[in-house]
Amino acid sequence: MSKKINLTLKVWRQPDNRTSGRFEVYPAQDIDTDMSFLEMLDVVNDELEKEGKDPIAFDHDCREGICGMCGCVINGQAHGPDAATTVCQLHMRRFQDGMTLVIEPWRAKAFPIIKDLAVDRSAFDRVISAGGYISVRTGAAPDAHAVPVPKDSADQAMDAAACIGCGACVAACPNASAMLFVSAKVSQLALLPQGQPERDQRVVSMVSQMDSEGFGNCSNHYECEASCPKEISIKNIARMNRELTRAGVRS
Amino acid sequence: MASSNRTLLQSSIVRKQIVAVTGLAMVGFLIAHLSGNFLIFAGPEAFNGYSKKLHDLGPILWVLRIGLIAALLGHVVLAIKLTGENHAARGGRYAVSNSRGDGGFCKKTMIYTGILILVFVALHLYDFTYRDKTGDPTIVEGVNGGLSLGLFGLVWNSFLQPWHSGLYILAMIILGFHLSHGIQSLFQSIGFFHDRYTPMVKKIGFALAILLAVGFISIPIYVNVVRTPHL
Known part of the structure; x- marks a missing residue:
């Protein structure tokens, strides 16, 4: 059964990367517990617009947990309190009536803030452009079993390829390191025959x-x-450490 | 693919791997050092004899020493540099920070425990390596007819001072914290991860950290319990 709860939001507001930001406090009234976190923000934004205020900017796209666009830090945790959940799949039933939620953007030097909770993650795109691809001639698709892949390698490559590039790893890392993201992208190709050249x-x-x-x-x-x-494993980070040593020894 | 003008040695990963390998070398030294130190339980003859044998190695000892100093310098300089970069990369602190990993006091304090250990190493070298091993501080009261007991006497007298033992024990506890994350962590940095063996490496690394700390601490405790050495 859904019910209605009231929350207090402390939201990071920052007009752009050149202006310093600060927290603003907004009430979130009559929030249906079946709403997702982003739908709750939509409701709050409706109220802000009615009052003639600037709505809270946040990134989102598929709202199905697979595109990697959404993400913010809720009470000090990237994507909020649920494990293995993007913020669009986080539901308000997870919170209790009367709670205060502190909502912040990913904080990392490499992710400059665009506005409020939206950050510029094009650093990830540039990392992919640097080598996160294979160079092949396009044409007719080869037969599915033309290139044999060991089951274990296929499984591990698939697990690494589950990365949606949302940036939560950078946001949660005390050093704002991108090692989990980059290692997942290195691993998914290093494990497969097509990635060898x-x-x-x-x-x-x-x-x-x-x-x-x-x-x-x-x-x-x-x-x-x-x-x-x-749930990308840190075993990918170990693999990337190994891959780099291997590349150094072989070159 | 974009060619890179950075050499591999400047990459974040290789620099961390150097911290890991130099750390491993120093863990090896600690195991050897503690094994030697345990000879204190066998009395002055065994302990001073071991010290003399080491010194008699002459140039070989210096090769080992220079290797160790190089490892220490590499470890410290790179770790400080990497930590500085990490602080810069953070780019603004979170108002609320809420760890969801396995927390980890030891992980967060590596740089601080490391710096404290460095200070200890300097004091420790002055204490037992640099200081004269023939004078008054090496004579243990009421033992050996007032004659010098060499390095054994120096160590024994030092540990009989409560502040000296206290600081030493504190330093070894800090070392234990540093190693409890450091030993298991270095395997990840050099690229070792195995579903079956990594949990074992973590347990063994943690146990080794505790064993080393407890081993070193046992010496001042022994001195203060026995108080008069049996010759």
Whole structure:
């Protein structure tokens, strides 16, 4: 049974990256517990617009937990309190009546704030451009079983490929490190035969791009893994460490 | 793919791997050091004999020492640099921060425990390596007819001072904290992860950290319990 709850929101408001931001307090009244977190923000924004105020900017797209667009830090946790859940799939039944929620954007030097809760994650795109692809001639699709892939490798590559690039790993990391994201992208290709020709160059280029974007270094806290909505394992980080050493030894 | 002008050595990962490998080398040193120190339980002859044998190695000892100093310097300089970069990368603090991993006091304090251990190493080198091993501080009262007991006597007298033992024990507890994250963490950094063996590595790393700390602490405790060495 759904019910209605009232909450107090402390939301980070920041007009743009050049202006400093601050928290604003808004009431969230009569919130249906069957709403998602983003629907709750929509309701609050409706009220703000009625009052002639600027609505809270936040990123969202599919609202099905698979696109990687949404994300904010709720009471100090990326994507909120539920494990393996994006903020669009977080539901208001998770919260109690009368709670205060502190809502902040991903905070990382490499993710400049666009407005309020929306951050610029194009650093991730540049890391992918540096090597997160395979170079193949397009044409007719090859037969499905033309290239054999060991079951274990296929499973691990699939697990790594579950990454939606939302940036929660960076947001949760005390060092704002992008190691979980980059290692998932390196791993999904390093594990498969199609990724072999560019394997060494890929890891070197992607790590180099990651470093120059201003992400921090991994200090093995594993907050990333605990915050990842797709449960990407830190074993990918170990694999990337190994891949880089391998590339260095082979070059 | 975009060619990179950064050399591999400047990459965040390789620098961390250097911290990991130098850390591992120093853990190896600690195991050897503690094994040697345990000879204090066997009395001055065994302990001073071990010390003399080490010194008699001459140039080989210096090769080992220079290797150890290089490992220490590499570890400290890179760790401080990486920590500085990590602070810069954060870009604004969260108003609320709520860890959902396994928390980890030891993980968060690596840089501080590390710096405290560095200070301890400096004091410790002055204490037992640099200081004269023939004078008054090496004579243990009421033992050996007022004659010097060499390094054994120096260590024994030092630990009989409560503040000295206290600081030493505190330093070893800090070392235990540092190693309890450090030993298991270095395997991840050098790229070792295995579904079956990594949980074992974590347990063994944690146990080794505690064993090393407790091992070193046992010496001042022994000195203060026995008070007069049996010759």
